[in-house]
Amino acid sequence: MSDFTHGFWSIFISVLTVLSIVGTWIFLKSQTTRKLAPGEKPELMEHTWDGDLRDLNNPLPRWWLGLFYGTLVFALVYLALWPGLGNFPGLLKWTQLGEYEAEVQAAEAKFQPVYAAFMQQDIPTVAASPDARAIGRNLFLTYCSQCHGSNAEGATGYPNLTDGDWLYGGDPDAIRATLTDGRSGIMPAMGEALGAQGTKEVTHYVMSLSGRTHDAALADAGRPKFAENCAACHMPDGTGMQAMGAPNLTDKVWLYGGSEGAIIESIAKGRNGVMPGIAQTLGTTSNKEAKLHLLTAYVYSLSQQTK
Ligand code: HEC
Ligand code: HEC
Missing domain, CATH: 1.10.760.10 (Cytochrome c-like domain)
Incomplete structure (x- = not known):
């Protein structure tokens, strides 16, 4: 119970809880201590229902009273041992955590x-x-x-x-x-260095590596650009380098997608999987x-x- 925004509410709730328990106790006691004097007959209260159901002011049965006091004692013991009274953690210091x-x-x-x-x-x-x-x-x-x-x-x-x-x-x-x-x-963003046309050419060259349908003229133009800009990490044949985490570009497995659009995005904006x-x-x-x-x-x- 540490989610009160202000200490006042913890005290307010604690006092209110204890007061109601003690108050109930006093009330119960005050209403049940009168015993019938020897020879005194229980009074007939005013109301009678259903013809013969009468309301007498007999003392409450002992077992019932005992039960009632029992619940009050239980409440007090519970609140002393476990959390329940405002911020008071209880003597057992029990927490869900x-x-x-x-x-x-x-x-x-x-x-x-x-x-x-x-x-x-x-x-x-x-x-x-x-x-x-x-x-x-x-x-x-x-x-x-x-x-x-x-x-x-x-x-x-x-x-x-x-x-x-x-x-x-x-x-x-x-x-x-x-x-x-x-x-x-770390795949660096190369869109600026390559330009839009250059990026497209390299993309088609990359597509050719895994046998995807590609534009042969674009791929041819991309080949030297790949050797210059990409081979250091992806190796000259495009099979990748595990020391860098640079993927093999010649297989059918794609981390970010093997469509033209996905490859352009990988090259132009770079990728940084963590x-x-x-x-x-x-x-x-x-x-x-x-x-x-x-x-x-x-x-x-x-x-x-x-x-
Ligand atoms: C500094 C090393 C480095 C350079 C240079 C580099 N890459 Fe990469 N590339 C990577 C790494 C590392 C990844 C994986 C990124 C990740 O894991 O998020 C990657 C990912 C890719 C992907 C995504 C592959 C997939 O499976 O989705 C493509 C496509 C790609 N690179 C193409 C290129 C091209 C084309 C060039 C040259 C223009 C290039 N790379 C230059 C290191 C590099
Ligand atoms: C927050 C997301 C995230 C969580 C959680 C995560 N991973 Fe990963 N994992 C990744 C990403 C992203 C990569 C690829 C990194 C890259 O692109 O270079 C990766 C890569 C890997 C790789 C390398 C794969 C390869 O091809 O070499 C292995 C193995 C792996 N994760 C196993 C695990 C295991 C086991 C756990 C749980 C203990 C785990 N990961 C939890 C995101 C996550």
Whole structure:
């Protein structure tokens, strides 16, 4: 309960709550302490319903009164122990967050031996274990699916991790490095340097590399421009360079799209895909090393199945 904008409301609510409980107590007491004197008959109250239903002022049954006082005692004990009175956290200092964290810790402790066993094994061995893949998949759904999709097949700008085609490499070490430090693909904007016509020519040359329908004259004019401006990162034959994260332009896999318009946009405006490192993806969760290990194995396993 820390969402009051002003300390006054916390006190106001606390006082009101306690006053109503105490007030109810006093009221109840004042209305129920009168006992019938020996020999006194209960008074007939004024009203009678349905012919014979009479209202007498007998004392309330003890069990009922007891119950009523019980609820009041319960309320006071509850408010003393748990949050409920304004900002007062309660003597037990219970919080939803605390309970959640305790549960997470218990779960992590339970997983610890399982994790420890997998930590002894290398990535291909872990990737071959269905149990490890199941844990990896859960971790992936929690930490990665918002960008790469729940089936890891990616989307425009977010690479497909199941296709065996890699920007940065698909061996265990490369995947682990990608997850650990993150990646940032830097494709510089070249629209100004190339001009509109130059951009179009290079685009058609790029389209020719993967066998797309293209204009042969434009592609021919683009070839030397590619060698001059692009080959340093995408290699002279256009097959890309994993050290730079520069995609292979000769295959059918496109990160941003292989249409003329998409390629022109990639070249003219540049691209800058950012893969966050584990500091961001896994945050400060416990067993971080083990999770990294299992995620690496899971990602590794994805492309192994399709190879
Ligand atoms: C905020 C979005 C985002 C999240 C979250 C994210 N990624 Fe990525 N990931 C990307 C982007 C974007 C790239 C491509 C970077 C580039 O264009 O250079 C990428 C690249 C990768 C690559 C490299 C693919 C290749 O072809 O080399 C791997 C592997 C990967 N991510 C795995 C993961 C895993 C595992 C997680 C969860 C721990 C994760 N990613 C979480 C956005 C994300
Ligand atoms: C400094 C290195 C560098 C240079 C120079 C460079 N690129 Fe790139 N290019 C990249 C990187 C890295 C990416 C991936 C960007 C990302 O991951 O967000 C990329 C992406 C692309 C894409 C998108 C591919 C896809 O799968 O969607 C195209 C097309 C492309 N480059 C063409 C070119 C052309 C044509 C040139 C020359 C005019 C060029 N690049 C120059 C590094 C470079």
